[in-house]
Amino acid sequence: MRRVALVTGSAKGLGVQTVLNLARTGHDIVITYRSSEELAHKLKQDTEAFGVKCAAISADVSSKEDCDRLISQSLSEMGRIDILINNAGPYIAERKKLTDYTDHEWELMLNGNLSSVFYLARRVLPLMRENHWGRIINFGFTQANEAPGWIYRSAYAAAKVGLVSLTKSMAQEEADTGITVNMVCPGDIRGIYKEMTVQEAEAMAQETCSDPTIRPCTGEDIAKVILFLCSENSGGLNGNIIEINGGLTLQQLIDKHGNETDSN
Structure with missing residues (x-):
């Protein structure tokens, strides 16, 4: 029996390497997308090339009905x-x-980043309990566990910091059910690096960087941590907030690039 992984917002960006790494290790996959239908179906083909089953489903996670x-x-x-x-x-x-936020923008940030996890987890947790096994992994941002102020990003930051508490609460509630709930907090992974493998980033660093031993984090860096959290060997990790940012703080990441990270 292959386990089934549902990865939201996975047609592009950081979700791509997560999908491919899970498929490579024998997981069946559900890809979701909001507007990137063509990319979703291309990723579906790439996923099925590993011999697993894959579905691509359109959904706006900020909508309870869509969840x-x-x-x-x-x-x-x-x-x-x-x-x-x-x-x-x-x-x-x-x-x-x-x-300066409109009501719609505020609701979009909170519903898409926090309420969506409630809507989805509420449906899947009873199913996982029946099987005495399950994994829920949420995405945060660097230092979300410390509830930092993030100027000009108040709505997004508030939702993700709230998700930190929700992650820990779910982990405690499900600790005796075989279900673990954790959060990964990527650093500022930009542009093409989101869908890159580590090997591709290392090769690019050899060509473009004055110090080729230094490379940006990639989508595969995130995917490798997620892959372990999804494994049988990760049962001892529950309620953890895991930073994957090359050791840089939120302010250092902002200073490094002159502005904030873009979305997943």
């Missing part, structure tokens, strides 16, 4: 959900003070 439909359709097509990876995370690139 419910996503779970129902995933169960209809795959029969089970063993792993839930909440990678999708709406993000507003424009720098705004709190008073």
Whole structure:
């Protein structure tokens, strides 16, 4: 029996390497996308090349109705959900003070980054309990565990910091059920590096960097940690907030690039 992993927002960005690494290790996959239908179906083909089953389902995780439909359709097509990876995370690139957010933007940030996890987890946790095994992995941002202030990103930061507490609360509630709940906090992974392998980034560093031993983090760096969290050997890790940022703080990442990270 292969385990089934549902990876939200996985048609592009950081979700791509997570999907491919899980497929490579024998997991059936549900890919979700909001508008990137062509990319989703290309990734579906790449995933199925590993000999696993894959479904690509359109869903806006900021919508409760879409979250419910996503779970129902995933169960209809795959029969089970063993792993839930909440990678999708709406993000507003424009720098705004709190008073400049519209109601819609505030609700989008909170619903897409926090409430979506509640809607999805509420549906999958009973299924995981029946199997006495499950993995939920949420995405945060660097230093989310410390509840830092993040100027011009108040809505996004508030949602993700709230998700830290929700992650820990779910982990405690499910500690005796065989289900673990953890969070990964990527650093500022930009552009093509989001979908790169470590080997590709190392090769690029050899060509372009004055010090080729230094390379940016990649999507595969995140995927490798997620892969371990999804494994049988990770049962002792529960309620952890794991930084994957090359050792840089949020402020150092902002100073390094002159502006903030973009979305997943």
